[in-house]
Amino acid sequence: MNQYSLKHAQSLDAQDPLHKYRSQFAIPKQKNGEEHIYLCGNSLGLMPFKAQEYVNQEMEDWAKYGVEGHFHARHPWMPYHEFLTDKMAKVVGALPHEVVVMNSLTANLHLMMVSFYRPTAKRHKILIDYSPFPSDRYAVESQAKFHGYDAKESIIELQPSHGKETVDHEDIMATIEKHGDEIALIMIGGVNYYTGQLYPLAEITRAGHAKGCKVGFDLAHAAGNIDLQLHETGSDFAVWCTYKYLNSSPGSLSGCFVHERHADNPDMPRFAGWWGHDKSTRFLMGDDFTPMRGAEGWQLSNPPILPMAAMRASLELFEEAGMLALREKSLKMGDYMLSLLDHINSDKISIITPREHTRRGCQLSIQVKDADKSLFDKITEAGVIADWREPDVIRIAGAPLYNSYADCWRFVEVLEQELSNQ
Numbered sequence: 001m002n003q004y005s006l007k008h009a010q011s012l013d014a015q016d017p018l019h020k021y022r023s024q025f026a027i028p029k030q031k032n033g034e035e036h037i038y039l040c041g042n043s044l045g046l047m048p049f050k051a052q053e054y055v056n057q058e059m060e061d062w063a064k065y066g067v068e069g070h071f072h073a074r075h076p077w078m079p080y081h082e083f084l085t086d087k088m089a090k091v092v093g094a095l096p097h098e099v100v101v102m103n104s105l106t107a108n109l110h111l112m113m114v115s116f117y118r119p120t121a122k123r124h125k126i127l128i129d130y131s132p133f134p135s136d137r138y139a140v141e142s143q144a145k146f147h148g149y150d151a152k153e154s155i156i157e158l159q160p161s162h163g164k165e166t167v168d169h170e171d172i173m174a175t176i177e178k179h180g181d182e183i184a185l186i187m188i189g190g191v192n193y194y195t196g197q198l199y200p201l202a203e204i205t206r207a208g209h210a211k212g213c214k215v216g217f218d219l220a221h222a223a224g225n226i227d228l229q230l231h232e233t234g235s236d237f238a239v240w241c242t243y244k245y246l247n248s249s250p251g252s253l254s255g256c257f258v259h260e261r262h263a264d265n266p267d268m269p270r271f272a273g274w275w276g277h278d279k280s281t282r283f284l285m286g287d288d289f290t291p292m293r294g295a296e297g298w299q300l301s302n303p304p305i306l307p308m309a310a311m312r313a314s315l316e317l318f319e320e321a322g323m324l325a326l327r328e329k330s331l332k333m334g335d336y337m338l339s340l341l342d343h344i345n346s347d348k349i350s351i352i353t354p355r356e357h358t359r360r361g362c363q364l365s366i367q368v369k370d371a372d373k374s375l376f377d378k379i380t381e382a383g384v385i386a387d388w389r390e391p392d393v394i395r396i397a398g399a400p401l402y403n404s405y406a407d408c409w410r411f412v413e414v415l416e417q418e419l420s421n422q
């Protein structure tokens, strides 16, 4: 069979043990009734039908019980976040008490920096990703300013060498080696949102710790994408949102990891709230704050149940499918997508995402020559949902829970067609 045919794509789907999950998701439809080619799970994951059911359950229980739902709902609201913990810990490869679902991503990043960015005159710098997500840059710069430092002097940004689009591992290690003694915190993305580059998290952590730096990761583009081993990796903290690969509804809550080595340190500086207080005495409403052990001790508020209900539905699918199987399919689908893109052999586009399996996840970033957004607009009209990032990149991501090899094939066919019309 011709390996570039739709038939071949369909045969890959037929052999794919995860293909059965696609039918559990709502795939958005075009005006003509056909399904969109949805390659935007790196921005907003699709809705599992079960999420709707679980949210409805909580609405029913709210109607039925009012405040008593905290104890009498089918899934009582009082401990609701605990229903997510084990499954989320599996997704990121952590121990359950190292993980908590709370707040939103940027808020958690700030809370973690309150505890883990403790600058001194000699050591006040923060090493960040090359071209980080703007919110991360604003967060680290504002933390440096908050402590009285000039952000221009305190922030070191990784840089690619020799005109490359992505940062070589040696260059990261060399930067840590060179500036490590002045760096208070290394805070980079696990997968860069723009280039799709996956960083060597364990090596970065080891190198940072060897220099006396704290190390934290923003895993917005890595959680639910990469088979992370956060406990083994050893970083001090990590934060991630759950509405991208983890399909937990728009603007849903964030995940937060605090390594076990910090679990039993009640004196650690932190911004506290009542939900982080020891749950056995929380409702005594005492004056003295006693934090919960582990990541739960950083909680502030009683959390919103509805987005957590949606998250519970998605995390059940992740647990059933398994991160290893998802990662395996993601790499295979990425290889397949790359082979199709190579085959159209156009000089108007190039892939800036590294090709090695150790350096990418689900996302491929397609750079368009001459920064022309019209190509993106055309493929959108033809039914593709991807995204455009200024100045010149189309990001696509095949999410292994619901994307198919046929989606990849249809996308490349649309792209080829529109490239030839340009």
Ligand SMILES: *Cc1c(COP(=O)(O)O)cnc(C)c1O
Residues within 6 Å of the ligand: 104, 105, 106, 107, 133, 135, 136, 189, 193, 218, 220, 221, 241
């Ligand atoms: C998506 C994303 C964010 C978004 O932050 P919110 O606080 O959830 O709005 C921040 N940082 C990175 C790296 C992201 O990919």
